[in-house]
Amino acid sequence: MASIVEFFNALTKYDFLQSALLTAVMVGIMSGIIGSFIILRGMSLMGDAISHAVLPGVAVAYMLGINILIGASIFGVLAALLIGFVASRSKIKTDTSIGVVFSAFYALGFILISMAESSTNLHHILFGNILAVSDSDIMTTAVVLGLVILFVVTFYKELLVTSFDETYAKTYGLKVQIIHYALMLVLTLVTVSALQTVGIILVVAMLITPAATAFLWTDKLNVMLILSAVVGIISAITGLYFSYTFNWASGPAIVIVAASLFALSFIFSPKQNFFKLKRSVAR
Amino acid sequence: MLTVKNLTVAYDDTPVFSDVAVNFNAGKITGIIGPNGAGKSTLIKAILNLIKIKNGHIDYDGQTMKSVQKQVAYVEQRKDLDLIFPIDVFDVVLTGTYGKLGLFKNPGKAEKKLSQDALARVSLTEFAKRQIGNLSGGQLQRVFVARAIVQQAEIIILDEPFVGIDLQSETAIMRILKQWRDAGKTIIVIHHDLNKVHDYFDDLVILNHGIVDFGPTNEVYNPKNIERAFSADLSSVLFAEKEGVQ
Numbered sequence: 001m002a003s004i005v006e007f008f009n010a011l012t013k014y015d016f017l018q019s020a021l022l023t024a025v026m027v028g029i030m031s032g033i034i035g036s037f038i039i040l041r042g043m044s045l046m047g048d049a050i051s052h053a054v055l056p057g058v059a060v061a062y063m064l065g066i067n068i069l070i071g072a073s074i075f076g077v078l079a080a081l082l083i084g085f086v087a088s089r090s091k092i093k094t095d096t097s098i099g100v101v102f103s104a105f106y107a108l109g110f111i112l113i114s115m116a117e118s119s120t121n122l123h124h125i126l127f128g129n130i131l132a133v134s135d136s137d138i139m140t141t142a143v144v145l146g147l148v149i150l151f152v153v154t155f156y157k158e159l160l161v162t163s164f165d166e167t168y169a170k171t172y173g174l175k176v177q178i179i180h181y182a183l184m185l186v187l188t189l190v191t192v193s194a195l196q197t198v199g200i201i202l203v204v205a206m207l208i209t210p211a212a213t214a215f216l217w218t219d220k221l222n223v224m225l226i227l228s229a230v231v232g233i234i235s236a237i238t239g240l241y242f243s244y245t246f247n248w249a250s251g252p253a254i255v256i257v258a259a260s261l262f263a264l265s266f267i268f269s270p271k272q273n274f275f276k277l278k279r280s281v282a283r
Numbered sequence: 284m285l286t287v288k289n290l291t292v293a294y295d296d297t298p299v300f301s302d303v304a305v306n307f308n309a310g311k312i313t314g315i316i317g318p319n320g321a322g323k324s325t326l327i328k329a330i331l332n333l334i335k336i337k338n339g340h341i342d343y344d345g346q347t348m349k350s351v352q353k354q355v356a357y358v359e360q361r362k363d364l365d366l367i368f369p370i371d372v373f374d375v376v377l378t379g380t381y382g383k384l385g386l387f388k389n390p391g392k393a394e395k396k397l398s399q400d401a402l403a404r405v406s407l408t409e410f411a412k413r414q415i416g417n418l419s420g421g422q423l424q425r426v427f428v429a430r431a432i433v434q435q436a437e438i439i440i441l442d443e444p445f446v447g448i449d450l451q452s453e454t455a456i457m458r459i460l461k462q463w464r465d466a467g468k469t470i471i472v473i474h475h476d477l478n479k480v481h482d483y484f485d486d487l488v489i490l491n492h493g494i495v496d497f498g499p500t501n502e503v504y505n506p507k508n509i510e511r512a513f514s515a516d517l518s519s520v521l522f523a524e525k526e527g528v529q
Contacts, residue, residue: 040368157389161378164368167359171331172382172434173352219369219414 003245010244017244019133024240024254026141027197027206028232030148030190035207036214036221036228037152037183040163044208045095046083049102050184051191051203053079055109058125058195063116069140069192076188079105080181128199128251130240137196144193151186152225155179160221197236198251209258210235216262216269231261284308285330285438285469290339292325299325300493303339307486309437312460312470314484314500316477318513321491323473327440330471331357343438343469353382356436358427360443366416372426373411376401379433394433401432405455421452428456438469445476457483477521480504 011017038047054072061071079101087097113122124132152159161169162179169176187207194203214228239254246253266272285307292299299322307313315323328334330341332348343351356379379401380394390398402408405425415423424444431439439460445453463470464485474480480487480500487503489495491512496503510518 040365154387157378157381157384158386160370160374161381164365164370164375165359165378167333167363168357168378168430169381170333171352171355171357173349174381215369219371221369221374224369 004241007241007244016131016133017240019135019138020130020250021237021240023133023138023141024130024197024236024250025233026145027190027194028210028234028236028254029229030145030232031194031203031206032210032214032228032230032232033148033152033225034183034187034190035209035211036225037159037163038187038207039211039215040221044204045098046080046184047187047207048204049083049098050076050079050187051194051200051207052109053102053105054188054191054195055106055125055200056112057109058192059109059112059116063112067140068195069144069189072192072195073185073188075105076191077181077185080184080188084180124199125195126199126201127249128195128197128202130197130243130250133196141193141196144189148186148190151182155182156222159183198254202251202255205255205258206232206235209255209262213258213262213265216265216272219271231258235261285343285471286341287326287330288340290326290329290341291337292322292329292334293337298337300490301338303494305488305494305497307438307469307471307488309469310464310467311485312464312472312483313486313488314472314474314480315488315490316474316480316512317490317495321512322493323490324442326490327357327442327471327473331355331440351437354437356431356434356439358424358431358439358441358444360446361420361423361427364415364423366423369414371412371414372407372418373398373402375415375426376429376433379430382434397433397435398429401429404432404459405429419449419452421448424448425452425455428459432459436468438471439463440471442473443475444472445474445479477509477517 011021035047038044054076057072057075058068060075061068064071083094083097083101086092086101087094110122113125121129158169158174158179162174162176166176190207191203194206198206210231211224211228213231214224217227218224235254235258239257240250242248242257243250243253287303287305290303291301303326315326317323325334329336330348332352341348343354348355376398377390377394380390380397384390384394399408399411402411405428407422407425407429410418410422415426418426428444444456460470460472472484474483481504484500486498487500488497489503489508489512495512496508506518506522509521
């Protein structure tokens with residue numbers, strides 16, 4: 001495979017490719033870790049919702065010239081609060097509440113982006129533009145990665161117990177709502193970091209697919225977190241390689257690699273027992 | 284003593300029960316029986332501070348339930364659990380230490396020792412590394428009893444612990460409940476199998492959208508109360524059978 005050698009040569013030559021790889025790897029790690037909690041809490045839809053709901057925040061940040069992390073965080077958390085509020089103050093189920101709120105935020109985001117068109121490019125926000133990563137983007141991503149790791153290490157046992165058995169956590173007095181909204185805030189930060197790599201539309205894939213892949217291989221939460229991060233890293237590097245070599249968009253390339261890893265795990269993981277399942281159905 | 288006074292709980296303004304007053308004694312195993320929808324789970328959820336109460340007062344030896352929250356252990360119904368979660372038996376039991384550890388502290392040697400001992404008491408030591416979905420119903424129930432042991436609580440509340448489990452597990456759990464009772468703890472059990480009421484419970488609370496009766500099992504488990512809480516049919520079948528056997 002001469003193209004792999006070529007890819008490594010290009011990596012040593014081009015700064016922009018190094019930056020892209022570094023960012024993609026960091027995003028792979030953080031979304032793998034946070035995504036694990038998202039899927040274990042049955043919140044995949046919420047992950048999708050938050051990633052779309054940050055769009056107006058991105059637009060507002062561009063308009064005001066502030067850091068997009070701040071603008072996006074405000075709208076991400078606002079969406080999470082609103083979803084919780086609508087679900088708890090009405091007979092509407094949570095998934096319906098998610099659908100209403102995130103589509104409204106997303107629509108608002110489109111309108112605001114079109115108003116701020118001169119300074120930004122909607123296509124890049126939606127699909128990512130990893131080859132244009134700046135040094136300050138790398139710094140921001142690194143800070144978010146640090147925060148994610150700090151958050152998970154500090155509150156590991158609270159995240160574990162509220163994900164596994166929230167009722168029990170409430171009975172001993174844990175403030176499960178605070179854990180929930182803290183996780184939503186961190187999820188928002190991860191989403192914004194992932195925007196540049198894979199874009200809004202595919203952020204949910206980076207959250208869900210590596211975590212789901214890891215889930216198929218282990219029965220321990222801590223192992224799942226590490227495995228999920230590793231799947232995220234492999235997807236990022238391999239995806240970027242495909243992107244560079246075949247001139248594919250980086251986001252879709254990364255996501256396709258992650259999905260392929262999931263497909264392999266689906267077939268071969270001992271937990272999934274694909275072959276056995278098939279046999280028992282046939283019987 | 285755990286005291287419930289004037290308790291009213293309502294979902295969307297439809298009261299589940301109103302003005303409930305009942306006591307749970309320390310050093311006793313108290314059963315709560317009543318037909319489906321009688322408010323058994325609602326009563327314990329109110330005690331556990333899991334739902335908002337509309338009116339009333341619950342205390343334990345004069346202290347509010349919130350102030351003794353870490354002294355309460357809850358063994359919930361198995362059907363409410365996420366059985367595919369990536370967690371093994373030992374780690375589930377270890378979560379029992381989380382309440383007293385508080386934030387920013389992780390389980391250390393002492394907590395791990397507690398968990399191992401609790402697993403031994405329910406005869407599950409060899410299953411410590413097994414993912415919880417790969418256990419029988421009875422084994423799983425014993426895991427959650429072990430978690431309650433680790434909590435070292437004064438009040439232990441169990442919701443239908445004996446539903447769908449094997450006899451060996453049922454006996455093992457009953458043995459633990461009796462050890463707790465002998466240690467002077469307050470044990471509250473929601474129960475559905477009326478046949479075993481006499482063998483299992485010192486005290487009984489009979490519920491049907493309000494208290495039908497409560498007190499020592501010998502006194503309150505009688506045809507009249509069962510008829511009021513359930514039906515005349517059930518009452519006559521249960522008590523006729525009993526007299527026939529004895």
